[in-house]
Amino acid sequence: MPPRFSKELREKMVFSESLPYQPRTSPCEAICPAGLPIQKMNTLIEEGLVDEALEYIRCRNPIPGVTGRICPNPCQSGCNRGNFDSSVFIRAIERYAADHGNPAYKGLPVKRPHSGKKIAVIGSGPAGLTCSYFSALLGHEVTVFESGPAIGGIPRNAVPEFRLPKDIVDREVGLILNLGVCVRTNFRVGRDIGLDSILSGFDACLIAVGAWKERELEIPGAELAFPAVSWLNSVNLGEEKSRPGKRVVILGGGGVAFDAAFTAVRTGAREVYVVCLESPGEMCAPLEEVYQAEAEGIRIHNGLLPETIFKKDKGLEVQFSSVSSFCFDEAGCLVVTKKGKGGITIHADTVIYAIGLEPDLGLLAKDDFFELTPRGTLKVNPATMETSLPGVFAAGDVVSGPATVAEAVGSGRKAAIGLDNRLSDQGNPLNLQIYFNENRMLESTNAEVAQAPHTVALEEFMNLDYFEKTPRRETECQPLDDSLHSLSEIDSGFTPEDAAGEAGRCFHCGHCISCGFCVEDCPGHILSMTPNGPSVDYPDECxxxxxxxxxxxxxxxxxxxxxxxxx
Ligand SMILES: Cc1cc2nc3c(=O)[nH]c(=O)nc-3n(C[C@H](O)[C@H](O)[C@H](O)COP(=O)(O)OP(=O)(O)OC[C@H]3O[C@@H](n4cnc5c(N)ncnc54)[C@H](O)[C@@H]3O)c2cc1C
Ligand code: SF4
Ligand code: SF4
Ligand code: SF4
Known part of the structure; x- marks a missing residue:
């Protein structure tokens, strides 16, 4: 067989299990849960075509200003360049495109003609919003029911302002609402309207209620402590009760605990302690947050179990015992082996706990309605996101358990395709390819699914000498002293020069960018260069x-x- 060339994505592809002309891909694209066309984005940003880059990104992800700020960027951890010099700063490039591109530069995407079908979306977080965006573009009438006063789920309500300004969420929510998506806020399904009424009033429905229920602290004095997400929510709302005092103890070692710690520092605390069961290597908070905490003077204590909280003088005291190991049994209950000594007591004005979140299906879902997983999340068909109840789909944290925004975006998009397919029955959804046509309208075709693309590892590069080692460009951040006293955004992102320079570091692993080297080096001259990349003119002579x-x-x-x- 003569060579085949894996071309860079040209179609504005929304959904496809695999592309016949792309037998190879990069680790970053294979890993990104939102399915971003990272190489195309990098090519366009390097060329200064920011609007076009944003257009490609929004074919997959309607909230890139959010993911471009707070995604824990698994793409970057898998980047091949990381094994050469340093990984490409993909998230910052995505953010640059989101902040500097004009999403309407050639006109916004055009909705398909009205399908006559009505979809209810329960929950306005990243999963619900993404599904609403694509469902509206597919021509359906979408109504979102949101129990809170603001649209945007956790990114809008609980992620701190200094990591994700609320006007960024509002900007991206606005673009979705402009498609005619109708939202009813302060409207809790299960309380203000029953799921049965939704099922009878709409043709199909998506449950995207997230995982908001905070696990309770089950120790004496727990009622004296605040659950972290509710506390972060009250800080975002500017409520007076959110002032934490001078000494704050945070119980937990994940990202939410660190968000609470950084927020406590910025709302007046002078001494902040993060105390968790895990050893330093076991903590699930991203490493960059642990480093930031150390830089901000937050003290981290590992291997400690809270035993009791009690009032002392004008404040509180938390007693901890020292732990030698812990695990979770089959039922998910914590099993701890304590050390005989090594316990400590910490004095605090406020104690906040962040010990896990789970879906709250109580109001929605009688057990006999839906099949649940052993973790208490909704069980779905992974190809369509349909639950055990026909016509009811689910996406986001309510399916995966607490996860990430990019995962919620990926599953929300898949659910929109699943919903559309149920309403219009286009055959096996795995064979569907959905893309924006030249009229900026979504079009679908049924195609044979090609083999899943091969992910190219650095070891497979045979011409690495082509690349020079260059350090990663970093974004501009507020000086530490300033940022500690303000809730304003710490990171101000890339300059145009740095965005283009950083995008230019991309190897374009597994994607042909038409450089022509292969054509020049073919000794039999069987290849030629076309506007579509290299082509094999004389296959029999290879x-x-x-x-x-x-x-x-x-x-x-x-x-x-x-x-x-x-x-
Ligand atoms: C403090 C905190 C910080 C985080 N930081 C990050 C981060 O940095 N990066 C990252 O990628 N992820 C982060 N996450 C996780 C991320 O926010 C979630 O994975 C993501 O928001 C899940 O999206 P979702 O749409 O499934 O649910 P959610 O964002 O939880 O949205 C669900 C929505 O449903 C609404 N709702 C609930 N019940 C009902 C009902 N009965 N009727 C109507 N509406 C209802 C809720 O009010 C909410 O608006 C963080 C989570 C927390 C708690
Ligand atoms: S959404 Fe996350 S994983 Fe995907 S490209 Fe952006 S930063 Fe990377
Ligand atoms: S070098 Fe570019 S294409 Fe390759 S993994 Fe990194 S960002 Fe992706
Ligand atoms: S050498 Fe250049 S033109 Fe040939 S396949 Fe590789 S990237 Fe494409």
Whole structure:
């Protein structure tokens, strides 16, 4: 077989299990839970085509200003460049596109003609919003029911302002509402309207209520402590009761605990302690947050179990015992082995606990309505996101358990396709390819699913000498002293030069960017360059020498040998 070239994405693809012309891909794209076309974004940002980059991003993710700020960027951890010098700062490039691109530069996407179908979306977090965006574009009438006063779920209500300004969430919510999505806030399904009424009034429904129920602290004196998400919510609302005093103890070692700690520092606390069961290596907070905490003078105590909270003088005291190991049993209950000594007591004005979140399906879902997973989340068909109740779909944390915004975006998009397919029955959803056509309207075709693309590892690059080692560009951040006294955003993102420079560091792993090296180096001259990339003009004359593959600096050439040969 002559070589095949894995081309960079050109279609504005919303949904496809695999693309026949892309037999190879990069680790970053394979990992991104929101399915961002990262290489196309990098190419366009490098060329200064920011509006076009944003257009491609919004084919997959309607809230890139949010993910571009707070996604824990698994894409970057998998980036091949990380094994060469340092990974590409993908999240910051995404944010740059979201903040500097004009999403309406050629006109906004155009909705399909009205389908006559009505969809109810319960919950306005990233999963509900993403599903609403694509469902509206697919021509359905969408009504979102939101129990809170503001639209946007956890990113709007609980993620601190200094990491994600609320006007960024509002900007992206606004673009979704502009599609005619109707929202009813302060409207809790299960209390203000029954699920049965929704099922009878709409053609289909999405449950995207997240995982808001905070696990309770079950120790004497727990009533003296605040649950972290509710406390963060009250800070975001500017409520007076959120003032934490001078000494604050946070119980927990995950991202929510650290958000509470950073927020306590910025709302007046002078001494903040994060105390958790885990050892330093076991904490699930991102490492960058642990470093930030150390820089901000937050004290982290590991291997401690809170035993009791009691009032002392004008404040509180928390007693901890020392732990040698812990695990969770089959029922999810904590099993702790304590050390005989090593316990401590910490004095505090406020104690906040962040010991886990779970979905609260109590109001919604009688057990006999839905099949649940052993973790108490809604069980869905992973190909369509449909629950055990036909016509009811689910996405986001209510399915996965507490996860990330990018995962909620990915599942919300998949649910929109699943819902559309149930309402219009286009056959096996796995065979569907959905993309924006030249009229900026969504179009779907049924295609044979090609083999899942191969993810190209750095070891497969045969022309690494082509690249020079260059350090990663970092974003501009507020000086520490200033940021400690304010809730304003710490990170101000890339400048245009840095965004283009950083995007230019991308290897474009597994994607042909039409450099022409393979054509030049083919000794049999069987290849030629076309506007669509390299093309094989004389397939029967390929010697299978492998020169094209060796010269390609992108690992984009797929080679299948006719004989049992090794390259
Ligand atoms: C403090 C905190 C910080 C976080 N930081 C990050 C981060 O930095 N990066 C990251 O990627 N992820 C982070 N996460 C996780 C991320 O926010 C979630 O994974 C994501 O928001 C899940 O989206 P969702 O749409 O499933 O649910 P949610 O965002 O939880 O939205 C669910 C919505 O449903 C509404 N609702 C609930 N019940 C009902 C009902 N009965 N009727 C109507 N409406 C209802 C809720 O009010 C809410 O608005 C954080 C989470 C927390 C708690
Ligand atoms: S959404 Fe997250 S994983 Fe995807 S490209 Fe952005 S930062 Fe990376
Ligand atoms: S070098 Fe570019 S294409 Fe390759 S993994 Fe990193 S960001 Fe992705
Ligand atoms: S050498 Fe250049 S033109 Fe040839 S496949 Fe690789 S990227 Fe494409």
């Amino acid at each position: 010697w299978h020498c492998g020169c094209c593959r060796i010269s390609c600096p992108r690992g984009a050439v797929l080679y299948e040998f006719p004989l049992n040969m090794m390259l």
